[in-house]
Amino acid sequence: MSTLSSLHPQGLWQHFETMCSIPHPSKHEQAMIDWVMGLAAEHQLEHFQDEVGNVIIKKPATAGMEDRQGVILQAHLDMVPQANNDTQHDFTKDPIRPYIDGEWVTAEGTTLGADNGIGGSSILAILTSNDIPHGPIEALFTIDEEAGMTGAFGLQAGVLEGKLLINTDSEQEGEVYMGCAGGGDTNVSFPLEYQATQSNQLAIELSVKGLKGGHSGCDIDTGRSNANKLLVRLLAAMQQQGIEPIICEIQGGSLRNAIPREASCKLVFNAAKHAELEQVIEAQTLEIVDEFGLVETALSITSQQVATPETSLNTSLSQQIVASLNACTNGVVSMSQTVTGVVETSLNLGVISQTESTIDAKILVRSLIDSSRLQVEASLASLFSLTNAEISHTGAYPGWKPEANSVMKNVVQQSYQELFGKRPNVMVIHAGLECGLFKSAYPEWDMASFGPTIKFPHSPDEKVEIAAVEKYWQLLLSVLKNIPTK
Template structure:
């Protein structure tokens, strides 16, 4: 990893190298938090951990800037754990292995954690760098952003004194964000109604793999294939052609990642093998044509299993489940009439998991407005209720509504033009930033979000552009230097 720490700005990349070396998937940030806390104490910075596990680190203003407005620099400590199918990476124990590939930094076989590790590294670099000039500074590092926004939900009023929040969790150089989508998790459960398998049948593993996947907010409009939807489509169509039994169905691992792989265990009469292979070849060609230029490496496979499963789904459950998955909404549901190319509402069929007593399905619904979110939630619940499922909605969080008169937005725009010679694009991001939740406890905060170019977030294709990181650092430090007076 020597090449990483030698990139520019070196202090930021050195911190990122350390972050990569300490496992920190969602809900397993304790080791990284402990390291940061000790690092801050060793440098005599004021640091505290709140009731839910967020860290707050304070640094006094640079001489002559004591009367500037207080700034909160914010990042989250967790990362999305996604690995290629052939990887044995244990995200709770193994370090991420970043490497330089041309103009980009990538990871070997896993997510890189640039989301939001680069922002986190920038926050620490500002604390460490004596040459960065700033007013009263607080760094807020939250937990569990990726899997539930636990840190943002649990942030108490009164802990932070600043007036301006700079969120570092955006992923496109040249864009500045003034709003984001809210969301809610749909947690769906169907009882597993089992019967014994037909002993004359052969067991097979039917799989969909090779998809790009990606971030369920940032990439949802690009028309990438979802392995859960493709497998449901194949199984549903197969049921129209042949009689088979479904033993289990699994796909995706995170509700906020577009599913890259899905597989099912099925049983059917041995004499149908040639027929099913022929059908799979036809569907393979259909998917290749449908997703050409978007997902070019979709693979359907059928592999014989050595033994029959102990149970299969009762026919009525199998039909209801496949009907519901086929009908389950997925993708962009609405776009803005007033903001061009802005997604208003979307939903992602993220996880299907067969457990001992139930089949579990999880979707993440995102929307800029609560009504759009609730409309798709009701639609999803209606589909699965018809299938006899229980549908619970958890973790609802509000969107961050744009403020066109934001002073910090105007400062960032002016600073960007001063440093780079051009104004950035002002956008509303469809990802779920923590800013909307912060407003509940700190309604007076003036907020803006910006960051470097990160592509493929939430997938093993994740990469961060090296020059964009340098530009991000220049913009961030210049904005801090120009923080307005109280």
């Protein structure tokens, strides 16, 4: 197994290999911050943290480039922590185990962190180099992008001087992104009431496993299924057949911005209905495989009898939870009328979790248009108001509207043309880049986002294409060389 540092560009891959050895899931970035700050100190670069915890590093222009406009290179320090069910991994303590798999780099059983570790590593490679020509550089490493965009929300005006920004958090080589979706969180909480189980009741654990999962924005239109939605579909089908499954415990997914891969429910039912229940599961499994089998090739739906617990949810409450979650829209809501082939509005039922007192559903709504996001949130509020659930909307962040006369767009297009003999595609991404939030503190910033090809981010299948990293690196250096004068 070759090490990543054997790949080219060597400096980038060496930094990424070190990143993989440092635990850095969202909200646990301190070790990564310490390492990045240490590198800056080692290379005698001005560096500091702002009030919210973002790391800023400044590097003067190389000889002959002092007259160029200042550029901000930006990446986020955190990664999405997702592991396969059979992988024991503590993301706050254990290193990521990357390896070369043919033309790709991936990780053993977990997310890789190429999102946004490759971008961050490329910035560090530039900051620590002595032979890359560039004008004045400010590097902005934000915190907690994946779990709340805390760093972008907290960025204050006046901290940075540059007017041009390169965001490195895109995931398709050959595309330059000039706009992105905004988003917001919908939180649904069902207060729980319990009842004693009856002597004539049996219990089973119903599980949905083996789904591909993925990024709830970039992968929302790929035909992948949502484990939470499949689970409640099965429960709803039982209700429709008069079986009356009653929830004891339910859980699914772990992050609202990742399509859930697994979900499970412990439920009780009348023992006399056992054969009927198994028939419903079998019939629904066949239908689900027929619908999703070409995409979800490892889909597994299983049920096994377990010890009957002493209590279950109130029957009426259980029915409400199943019916409302089954009715909850999921996936693509609409396609853009102005940008062909781009999702305009979507939502992801990312997490179902249970405490002693509540069952909680966490939903992420994304949209290129704020009014469309607000309408979806209003629809969700209308749906769940029909139950006894408590509904709130939090964490809204704006989209990034493309600018027609962007200097950065022109420089990236020109550089790509010079390198590869064709123009890159100018795109709008259905994901929450931090650029929209930056505009609040720095409305004058002219921004572009590009990166290497990363497949299946936010899932343990995440992988980055080695050749695309090389092309991304060449483009980044060419863009720095072509930045116009002040």
